[in-house]
Amino acid sequence: MGQKVHPRGLRLGIIYNWNSRWFFSNKRVFKDSLISDLKIRKVLMNKIAFSSVTQIDIERAINRITLIIYAVKVGMIIGRGGKGLEEIKQFVLDNLRKGEKVKELKIDIKIEPVKQPFLNSYYVAQLVAEKLVKNFPHRSTVHNAMNKVMEAGAKGVKIQLGGRVGGAEISRREKYFLGSVPTSTIREDVDLARYPALTRSGYVGVKVWICKK
Numbered sequence: 001m002g003q004k005v006h007p008r009g010l011r012l013g014i015i016y017n018w019n020s021r022w023f024f025s026n027k028r029v030f031k032d033s034l035i036s037d038l039k040i041r042k043v044l045m046n047k048i049a050f051s052s053v054t055q056i057d058i059e060r061a062i063n064r065i066t067l068i069i070y071a072v073k074v075g076m077i078i079g080r081g082g083k084g085l086e087e088i089k090q091f092v093l094d095n096l097r098k099g100e101k102v103k104e105l106k107i108d109i110k111i112e113p114v115k116q117p118f119l120n121s122y123y124v125a126q127l128v129a130e131k132l133v134k135n136f137p138h139r140s141t142v143h144n145a146m147n148k149v150m151e152a153g154a155k156g157v158k159i160q161l162g163g164r165v166g167g168a169e170i171s172r173r174e175k176y177f178l179g180s181v182p183t184s185t186i187r188e189d190v191d192l193a194r195y196p197a198l199t200r201s202g203y204v205g206v207k208v209w210i211c212k213k
Contacts, residue, residue: 007183007190007209015189022060033060036096043095044069044088051076054114054122066108067092072117085109118152121193125208128159129197132204138166138174146178155188155211156180163204181211189213 008016020037024030037058044056044067052072059066067088071077078084089107096105117123124145131141142159149157156179164171182188189212197204 007192011186011190014186017057019055020058020060022058039095040067040092044092047091048077048088052114052117052123052126053077054117054120063104064106064108065092066110068110068112070112070114072114072123074111074113077111085111116152118148119154119191119210119212121191121208121210122195124149124157124159124210125193125195125206128208129195129204129206132161132197132199132206135200142176146176149210150178153213154179155213157211158209160207161204162207164199164201165204167199167201179211181209183209 012018019041020034022033024033040058041056045053048069048071051074053069054072055070057068057070059068069077076084077088079087088109092107093105114120114123128141128145132138138161142161146157146159156177158178158181159176160173162171162173165174181190183190191210191212193208195206195208197206
């Protein structure tokens, strides 16, 4: 039986930083803030998915929340005259937990562009999933994605599909490799992302590992 560790969790504090950055000594406040962060991240990822958002970091201070949004299509989030940012602020306030003092909160939003999208595992997983939903052939879709990742300068890439791949009667897992992806070597920058693809036959899970140079 394999003993598997999440590549990003293994490297937290060494290569990667936490997605939520704050500290409260009060256990009740800590719990509520953690649940609130998970909710904000989930609803925002769904709301602005059209701009290819790959990551949302949340920093908290007293009466202040800072959202750092990493996206491929930055202009689609900002909108004309920053109208999109105001909508996001209001959307976040509406989805905060009831226990938080919404009136006293200040929300800052920072938009960071993803300069090399094909070196971002979440973007690649999303791209593959979207093509699977549109009924593209899964093998050519995966190979095209892997080739683009390697052309972008990656050391290696691994993609796994799980479920009724290609509309098969029995679910299975298919793995595709290109280059080197040493998941256990801590000094290697390995990024993992999961993304579900809702096809006609049911859900197909897409996992992408990218090892950057």
